Amino acid sequence: MNPLLAQFLAEANDLLASVDEGLLHLERDPGDAELVNEVFRAAHTFKGSSGLFDFPELTRLTHAAEDLLDAVRGGRLALDSGMTDDLLAAFDLIRGWLAHVTAHERLPASAGNDAAGLITKLRAPLGGEPVAHTAATAAAGIAVIDAAPEWLAWFDAEWLTETATWLETTTSTMRFVRYTPDADCFFRAEDPIHLVRQVPGLDKLGIVQPEQWPAPEEYDEYVCLLSFVVATRAGIGELEYLFRYVPDQVQIVELDGDAITRHLSGEPPLKVEEKVTIAVTEVIDSELAADARSVLAAAQRTLEINPVEGVQLRSVALAVMAAARALGVPEDLTEADRASVSEAVERLLAEAAPAPVGTVPVAAAASAPVAAAGPPAEPTGRADDPGGQVGTRVLKVDQEKVDRLMELVGELNVAKNGLTFLADSAEEEFGSRVLSRRIKDQYAGLHRIAEELQSAVMDVRMLPLSVAFGRFPRLVRDLSRRLGKTIELVTEGEDTMADKDVIEALGDPLVHLVRNSLDHGIEPSDERTASGKNPAARLTLAAVADGDAVIVEVSDDGRGVDPVRVKRKAYEKGLISEEELESLSDIEAVDLVFRPGFSTADQVSDLSGRGVGMDAVRASVEKLGGTVTMRSKLGQGTSTRLRLPLSMAVTQVMVVSVAGQRFGIPVDLVVETVRVPAAEMGRVLHQDVVVMRGEVVPVLDLARALDMPWAADPDADRAILVVSVNGQRVGLLVEQFHREVDVILKPMEGLLAYADEFSGTALLGDGLVLLVLNMKEVLGLAARVA
Numbered sequence: 001m002n003p004l005l006a007q008f009l010a011e012a013n014d015l016l017a018s019v020d021e022g023l024l025h026l027e028r029d030p031g032d033a034e035l036v037n038e039v040f041r042a043a044h045t046f047k048g049s050s051g052l053f054d055f056p057e058l059t060r061l062t063h064a065a066e067d068l069l070d071a072v073r074g075g076r077l078a079l080d081s082g083m084t085d086d087l088l089a090a091f092d093l094i095r096g097w098l099a100h101v102t103a104h105e106r107l108p109a110s111a112g113n114d115a116a117g118l119i120t121k122l123r124a125p126l127g128g129e130p131v132a133h134t135a136a137t138a139a140a141g142i143a144v145i146d147a148a149p150e151w152l153a154w155f156d157a158e159w160l161t162e163t164a165t166w167l168e169t170t171t172s173t174m175r176f177v178r179y180t181p182d183a184d185c186f187f188r189a190e191d192p193i194h195l196v197r198q199v200p201g202l203d204k205l206g207i208v209q210p211e212q213w214p215a216p217e218e219y220d221e222y223v224c225l226l227s228f229v230v231a232t233r234a235g236i237g238e239l240e241y242l243f244r245y246v247p248d249q250v251q252i253v254e255l256d257g258d259a260i261t262r263h264l265s266g267e268p269p270l271k272v273e274e275k276v277t278i279a280v281t282e283v284i285d286s287e288l289a290a291d292a293r294s295v296l297a298a299a300q301r302t303l304e305i306n307p308v309e310g311v312q313l314r315s316v317a318l319a320v321m322a323a324a325r326a327l328g329v330p331e332d333l334t335e336a337d338r339a340s341v342s343e344a345v346e347r348l349l350a351e352a353a354p355a356p357v358g359t360v361p362v363a364a365a366a367s368a369p370v371a372a373a374g375p376p377a378e379p380t381g382r383a384d385d386p387g388g389q390v391g392t393r394v395l396k397v398d399q400e401k402v403d404r405l406m407e408l409v410g411e412l413n414v415a416k417n418g419l420t421f422l423a424d425s426a427e428e429e430f431g432s433r434v435l436s437r438r439i440k441d442q443y444a445g446l447h448r449i450a451e452e453l454q455s456a457v458m459d460v461r462m463l464p465l466s467v468a469f470g471r472f473p474r475l476v477r478d479l480s481r482r483l484g485k486t487i488e489l490v491t492e493g494e495d496t497m498a499d500k501d502v503i504e505a506l507g508d509p510l511v512h513l514v515r516n517s518l519d520h521g522i523e524p525s526d527e528r529t530a531s532g533k534n535p536a537a538r539l540t541l542a543a544v545a546d547g548d549a550v551i552v553e554v555s556d557d558g559r560g561v562d563p564v565r566v567k568r569k570a571y572e573k574g575l576i577s578e579e580e581l582e583s584l585s586d587i588e589a590v591d592l593v594f595r596p597g598f599s600t601a602d603q604v605s606d607l608s609g610r611g612v613g614m615d616a617v618r619a620s621v622e623k624l625g626g627t628v629t630m631r632s633k634l635g636q637g638t639s640t641r642l643r644l645p646l647s648m649a650v651t652q653v654m655v656v657s658v659a660g661q662r663f664g665i666p667v668d669l670v671v672e673t674v675r676v677p678a679a680e681m682g683r684v685l686h687q688d689v690v691v692m693r694g695e696v697v698p699v700l701d702l703a704r705a706l707d708m709p710w711a712a713d714p715d716a717d718r719a720i721l722v723v724s725v726n727g728q729r730v731g732l733l734v735e736q737f738h739r740e741v742d743v744i745l746k747p748m749e750g751l752l753a754y755a756d757e758f759s760g761t762a763l764l765g766d767g768l769v770l771l772v773l774n775m776k777e778v779l780g781l782a783a784r785v786a
Helices: 003-028 033-050 056-073 081-104 111-126 135-139 150-154 157-168 192-197 236-242 257-265 286-305 310-326 335-351 399-428 433-461 472-483 500-521 525-530 563-572 578-583 586-594 614-623 775-785
Strands: 174-179 202-208 227-232 250-255 462-464 487-492 497-499 537-546 549-556 627-633 637-645 650-658 661-666 670-676 682-684 687-692 695-701 718-725 728-734 736-744 758-763 769-773
Touching (some): 003 033, 033 056, 056 081, 056 111, 150 202, 150 227, 157 257, 174 236, 192 227, 236 250, 250 257, 399 433, 462 500, 472 487, 472 500, 500 549, 500 614, 500 637, 563 578, 563 586, 650 718, 650 769, 695 718, 695 775, 718 775, 736 758
Parallel strands (some): 487 537, 661 769, 695 728
Antiparallel strands (some): 202 227, 549 637, 627 637, 687 695, 758 769
């Protein structure tokens, strides 16, 4: 992928999120002038960056949104809910387009049709589409379409027909290149094959052979006789840059679907003045020039920070070249601009090494906002001068690289834990206590380093809860409007940190809880007013750190849960018995909402009522190693609390063995380990029990639950591991206790992927694989066996 395009896609997410967040705040406070400016600047920056690529539909749509925001900013229009809906819909569509661009490096074929309706809606408050094809048309990135050359016939007619059909469904174009290397190109150290292989966005390549090959006795292998025809989605500027050393050997044309169709049918090409398309070079949007200056300024700043990084410099070079092309208009280009562009390009081209294919640059070459146009400012300090550093230095790293680093830390932990087994072997097998002690000393030092490294990598993986909370202002706005309710969303503790895997997995449970509150929990405004409440309901998302866990709470001030109605519904659905209907407490009744298949909705809608929401929440959270509790007061509201581990990457487990096989149990579930004399074991209703400090604790045989051939010695003490699952204490009868270890948990794969009694596997220091138990499933399995 083009490094500049990769940079644009990486930063587009932040810009679109900024626009969404700003629009939602602006809808509540339309008079905030600074907020209007922030949203406009984010949209303007996005539009300017998109103009550097051949995405005309994208640029036109963002231009229409920007024009509407500009009218709001200038006070000519007042932003209402309808305009906000259209703007949010436009940027949602753009977000979907960019996902397609990430996979295919081009917009979807339906982009033109999808954008047309939204553009009309966005321009309606401004008086509709502009009639004249002037600066707006030029800013949309529409190019002059060339006449199809004769050498286009070298391409397969069927492929040309398919390409023309696709192009005619959009306003996109395609570039065609004829590259005819000089016969003596090899003597000038030119490599035509290597050059052609570097063409970005390559769609089709044809090798043109000479009309007549020379006779064998006259054939010279040092003479180039081949030429090439290429079809590509790359921009003309990129192609000119690639073939900059052989410009006289290259012909580049830009064709749309109509031009290709006319070529195939033998019709003459349209004259330029007959075409609806107007050349960008005729009328240049002054805002594009401002955007280009900002790109150039950002590129030069990056150059000062990263002076001799090949990949980064190449990214900067592409940005500078793009800025230079956009600024290449005599009346718009000042002498200062011309000098800075020339100097930067010469310097970059002299220093930059070719970037490997597919490399994504780390430098943030085009990340600066474009609020201020004008010549780039002189740097205030040198890169090697600490006093010249302004702000924090942020390095953008691919998520997969961080995950790989975490895997290596896990492997280091496995290797480190192996030293303890080696120390035991040195003493037991070879009788060398001195060697054993030295190995343990080395283990202690390595253990400290490994823990610090693990902590450092974990810090890199940590993200604020604001990442998970960010989607809900939009969700609450859309659903509250749809349900006809007035709801104020409050977020607290967004700065609380958790592992990225926890943040990502938390999204679906939170969506279920928020939708449940909006649909079931919160009453309509008239019902709230009748009961003496504020017509505007309050929905709160809060997060707080609690030791090695994070607590996330979703609460509302709605109608609350009626325990009597819940018990009656559960009995009607066959989820509880008649005895439970009479005996369950209010707190236990509220917990019934997490039962599979339970729902209090009288009608099924696309929001709720199918009975698959709250049980999915509990299942998802427990899969993360967390717990869910709900508290509610009738008429006052409901609060659902999720307690989650700070990290899923590293898990601390207690190792036990049964029938000679070792198993791991998460330490946060372990209450204690005890050894009980066989005579003190009791039995109640066919269930083994033990009395511990006045409390009767049921004891389950782990070997029997897992269908393993093992029975405890009748005269030996019983090794019992006491765990707490969903607030209930249970004892597990095991063969032997081992140590606690930190492991990197791997999900179950292959034939064991559906074995729910195991939550994953880990590698121990002695090379053996440890199966980590899913205690909820194991206890259910033990109950069924009993």
